[in-house]
Amino acid sequence: MTKNKRGNVWLAAAGLVVNSQREWLVVKKRYGGLKGKWSLPAGFVMASETIDQAVLREVQEETGMDCDVQGMIGFRSGVIRQEISDNMAIFLLKAQDENQPFTVQESEIYEAAWISPEALAKNEEVSVMLHEMAAYVTEEGFQAIEDVDPGEVFGYSLYKLFFKKQR
Numbered sequence: 001m002t003k004n005k006r007g008n009v010w011l012a013a014a015g016l017v018v019n020s021q022r023e024w025l026v027v028k029k030r031y032g033g034l035k036g037k038w039s040l041p042a043g044f045v046m047a048s049e050t051i052d053q054a055v056l057r058e059v060q061e062e063t064g065m066d067c068d069v070q071g072m073i074g075f076r077s078g079v080i081r082q083e084i085s086d087n088m089a090i091f092l093l094k095a096q097d098e099n100q101p102f103t104v105q106e107s108e109i110y111e112a113a114w115i116s117p118e119a120l121a122k123n124e125e126v127s128v129m130l131h132e133m134a135a136y137v138t139e140e141g142f143q144a145i146e147d148v149d150p151g152e153v154f155g156y157s158l159y160k161l162f163f164k165k166q167r
Helices: 051-063 117-122 128-133
Strands: 009-017 024-029 042-044 067-080 084-095 109-115 143-145 156-163
Touching: 009 024, 009 051, 009 067, 024 051, 024 117, 042 051, 051 067, 051 084, 051 109, 109 117, 117 128
Parallel strands: 009 084
Antiparallel strands: 009 042, 024 109, 067 084, 067 156, 143 156
């Protein structure tokens, strides 16, 4: 889908899959502002699907992992160059088989891996959103995290993350 077809309001979905060792399923992106960085499997919602269907499709396309939605745990909203509203719902997902080998979407993803949130918080090759998420509990809250700078690469003029605060 091209940027023009998306119009000026974008809606995407990202999936946080947590395994039995409390590690997160992350992917290293091949393109855009996240090229070479670990991030959550994510993508834009198609007109023919709901946002929860989109997150399951995106995780499956990028990693080969089939999942079930446990709930929505966060929402990211930003305005790019004061002209595009860029929004993403973040869902907590459970893998149907966490031992299933990854089959990455090679056109978009370098690799997929299970990595602990503690290791992600210390890694410089992670997306800003993922770095911030590592400090928050995923099972509770929807609190705004403001004054986060995602970097100039995206051109955001406004940026917010919404997650539940750690106890």
